[in-house]
Amino acid sequence: TATLGELAEAKGRYFGSATDNPELSDTQYTRILGSEFNQITVGNTMKWQYTEPSQGRFDYTAAEEIVDLAESNGQSVRGHTLVWHNQLPSWVDDVPAGELLGVMRNHITHEVDHFKGRLIHWDVVNEAFEEDGSRRQSVFQQKIGDSYIAEAFKAARAADPDAKLYYNDYNIEGIGPKSDAVYEMVKSFKAQGIPIDGVGMQAHLIAGQVPASLQRNIQRFADLGVDVALTELDIRMTLPRTAAKDAQQATDYGTVVKACLAVSRCVGITIWDYTDKYSWVPSVFPGQGAALPWDENFAKKPAYHAIAAALNGD
Numbered sequence: 439t440a441t442l443g444e445l446a447e448a449k450g451r452y453f454g455s456a457t458d459n460p461e462l463s464d465t466q467y468t469r470i471l472g473s474e475f476n477q478i479t480v481g482n483t484m485k486w487q488y489t490e491p492s493q494g495r496f497d498y499t500a501a502e503e504i505v506d507l508a509e510s511n512g513q514s515v516r517g518h519t520l521v522w523h524n525q526l527p528s529w530v531d532d533v534p535a536g537e538l539l540g541v542m543r544n545h546i547t548h549e550v551d552h553f554k555g556r557l558i559h560w561d562v563v564n565e566a567f568e569e570d571g572s573r574r575q576s577v578f579q580q581k582i583g584d585s586y587i588a589e590a591f592k593a594a595r596a597a598d599p600d601a602k603l604y605y606n607d608y609n610i611e612g613i614g615p616k617s618d619a620v621y622e623m624v625k626s627f628k629a630q631g632i633p634i635d636g637v638g639m640q641a642h643l644i645a646g647q648v649p650a651s652l653q654r655n656i657q658r659f660a661d662l663g664v665d666v667a668l669t670e671l672d673i674r675m676t677l678p679r680t681a682a683k684d685a686q687q688a689t690d691y692g693t694v695v696k697a698c699l700a701v702s703r704c705v706g707i708t709i710w711d712y713t714d715k716y717s718w719v720p721s722v723f724p725g726q727g728a729a730l731p732w733d734e735n736f737a738k739k740p741a742y743h744a745i746a747a748a749l750n751g752d
């Protein structure tokens with residue numbers, strides 16, 4: 439039977455998984471990671487705290503371990519992420535306001551250049567908006583101002599003209615104040631010639647609560663002339679699992695896959711790791727989890743079969 443990656447490829451899309459370095463010593467894990475998906479996202483180790491832990495000292499060792507593995511398995515790689523308020527080394531907080539733009543550009547230039555030619559996408563800026571559509575008061579926002587996002591995209595384009603450049607965020611899957619703010623930003627970037635190629639909707643969703651406007655929202659971004667990717671999909675539930683919750687989750691995964699396939703510029707879907715064994719969810723949302731298509735023992739759940747059926751057009 440076809441893998442999820444093969445089914446997606448037949449539709450001109452990718453279906454991928456995020457991964458992280460500590461998991462790579464688990465051979466049962468890497469066997470499925472290497473065979474089932476045609477795309478990989480580096481879940482942690484391309485972030486600033488790993489790649490420039492002290493100013494001007496760059497380290498790509500951990501990230502390269504994942505990129506090398508993906509390449510050896512014939513998988514494309516998304517880069518995640520260049521500018522984010524989280525997992526930022528503390529030295530960045532101490533950079534004087536007048537120097538932070540240069541420091542940010544230098545970080546982007548160095549990292550994008552390092553991986554030039556090896557990545558299909560970069561998440562250039564991650565999670566820059568609040569739920570009400572205002573700008574998050576990150577150190578970049580406070581010290582550089584609104585222009586930091588455009589400046590980040592310009593620096594990334596200059597360093598690698600071929601990687602597709604994405605703005606990535608959560609809770610922008612449905613239409614609402616936050617996705618409206620991102621929409622307006624993308625619209626103004628397109629009008630001004632700021633180099634943006636795509637919007638990443640993370641899609642950390644809750645079973646039974648897939649936004650009704652998901653497909654319409656993907657379409658409106660596509661209509662601005664950018665690609666859309668679902669970049670961190672998982673669908674959590676209140677534990678314990680039951681057959682009814684698994685069935686709801688499976689329906690929801692199918693709905694999400696169909697929404698992407700319905701919009702030609704929705705280029706692919708990445709789940710935020712593939713097995714409940716390594717999901718981030720229970721550590722951040724106690725009492726919730728079981729968010730992924732494989733359980734913690736690597737058995738396929740109903741969600742897996744719903745994804746395959748949706749990719750197959752059933």
Ligand code: G3I
Pocket residue numbers: 458481482524525564608640670718
């Ligand atoms: O590597 C250290 C390890 O040495 C140490 O023993 C351990 C003790 O806590 O921590 C390990 O680092 C953890 C790291 O994941 C690697 O596992 C960090 O504490 C932990 O905070 C970090 O969490 C990551 C989280 O981003 C941080 O915000 C998750 O793995 C990662 O999946 C998650 O990913 C984010 C996306 O980047 C952006 N969107 C939301 C998504 C989920 O939060």
